[in-house]
Amino acid sequence: MNRFDHPIGTVLKAAKSKRLKHVEVFATSDKGLTVRAFQGQVESFQFSESSGIGVRVLRQGTWGYAHTERLDSDACREVLEAASANAQLRSGHDQWEPSDGPVPEVKGLVAPNFDQVPSDAKVQAALELEQVARAADGRIINVPYAEYGDHLRLVRIANSHGLDRFYQASIAYAFVMALAAQDGDRKGGSQFACSRSLDFDVSAIAKDAAARATSLLGARPVPSGRYRVVLENRIAATLLATFSSMFSAKAVQEGQSRLADKLGSIIAAPGVTIQDDATSGGLASRPFDDEGVASRPLTVVESGTLRTFLHNLTTARRAGATSTGHGARASYSSPLSVAPSNFILLPGQPTPEQLAAAAGHGLLITDVEGVHSGADRISGDFSLGAKGFAVLNGQIAHPVHSIVISGNFLDLLQGVEAIGNDPNPAPFDLGVTCPSLLVRELAVAGGSQRAAPGMGMAM
Incomplete structure (x- = not known):
């Protein structure tokens, strides 16, 4: 063979x-x-x-x-x-x-x-x-x-x-x-x-x-405040990949996930559906997981409701469940764990331009820094350096830099107002895909002045 x-x-x-x-x-x-x-x-x-x-x-x-x-x-x-x-x-x-x-x-x-x-x-x-x-x-x-x-x-x-x-x-x-x-x-x-x-x-x-x-030349900070935010697809995918371990039954059973008691509960906005399907033809596809369990389509979050965790054989037995085919090993030398395969937040209909128009006044985030040090995978909290553009009257305006965006991943999911039609894998993490997202608000630390009411503030 x-x-x-x-x-x-x-x-x-x-x-x-x-x-x-x-x-x-x-x-x-x-x-x-x-x-x-x-x-x-x-x-x-x-x-x-x-x-x-x-x-x-x-x-x-x-x-x-x-x-x-x-x-x-x-x-x-x-x-x-x-x-x-x-x-x-x-x-x-x-x-x-x-x-x-x-x-x-x-x-x-x-x-x-x-x-x-x-x-x-x-x-x-x-x-x-x-x-x-x-x-x-x-x-x-x-x-x-x-x-x-x-x-x-x-x-x-x-x-x-x-x-x-x-x-x-x-x-x-x-x-x-x-x-x-x-x-x-x-x-x-x-x-x-x-x-x-x-x-x-x-x-x-x-x-x-x-x-x-x-496009970022001439960028400047924006005043600190709470902003309505469009997360470009690759940034949204990076955040989804960073916090995907929350959906691992292993993390749940080890007390490393805030979703431990949320099965069957609403954890995201009604438009949010997250699926994992290693048979779909995505770049992390496989016929079976690293325990030999057959791959199959799985709906993890359905219209905002948490339906299941990702299981390997051991976590499934402990939970009285069935393996979802997510036993994972990075290589022959790695211990058995749990990880997603093709983990995707399903796209919607709006184009990225329509998301910006819907934002009205806010920010478009196109780059983040410090994901490994600025994100707590257990609590879901994050605080990341960011770059992007101001959105004024629904139009992309001047470039923005030297800001920090902060929030909680679960709050972000619940605050999703619209989902783009442009799914894209997270750079260097091909098992996670997400379209652009319009989020109700994130905290932004920028310039010394506060944002004026109605000018870039989340509304």
Whole structure:
């Protein structure tokens, strides 16, 4: 079947000889390439490759885990011994949960031409990102970051109960950052795009990054206050990705989510529906999760009401529920957790321009900073540096910078007034997608003066 035939066979054969009833082997293989361009030259060209197996053994009601990147017979037997020994270090109440049954056919996980794209074309993509962004406007003074990358992953899971399944998935992406300057003012802009292969418009990505940089020249703060806000799709997606762990049953059961007692309750505005569907063809699609459980469509929030949490087999058993197919491991060496696949806040009808018109007086946020340090994933609170534009009389006005937007994610969901028709994945977090959102209000710290009534204030 693939390169893991021998190590998986060795582990399961050794498990049988040791009369270990419940053994699982999780294997991943990753191959990647990144090309960075700077000042018309290839700054770096790097291949990466890693593979290995993680073995779980259930003994005395406890899972023991060990992993290895060596795939020879001796290493495979040793990792089984280590996992078995780790299971005996403590007692517990875990049980074997079967994950067999049919899985859906999910097409298009690997681009048909993925292996046929020559390295020269990938190098050219990175060089073109830098060249086009620099030439897009005379005010562009530097393109400090221009990168093309792609990645091919194989996932295989097998166990002592006869389960054995695998899939492959490819991803290609482009990222570029441009720096503009005028009259002593400097501003940066970036753009990101991804697909299954190198089939995106590299030139358009570069031009958009340059346009984002130049559009912010002359930006100034706005007075502090509470503003009606349009969150551009990639910013809304970034916030949804940041706080998606709130919907994890593991976080709920460990007291790490404010949604613990909210199942069946209204947690968002009536127009908000959030689904997770690993079978939908999104960039995080897969036929089964990292425990082998079949993927299926799931409505997490329906018209504002929380319908379910995301479960793996263990959290589902503890909750008296059924796994939703969200067992997740970053790689063969990672412990089992819970994570979304294609997590999307469903789009509405308004265009981004119509959202701005509906905002009346407010802000359009197109960039945020400090997400990792400025967001509390447990409480939902966030305080982030931001850039964007003032919205006056429903029209995009002057650029804005040096502001901080603050709020709570659950309050934000309840304050959604309109949802755009432009869903977009969160940059570098392809499992989460969101359209632009018009939010009733967020606190904004800006200039020293308070906003005048009716001038930029949330109404």
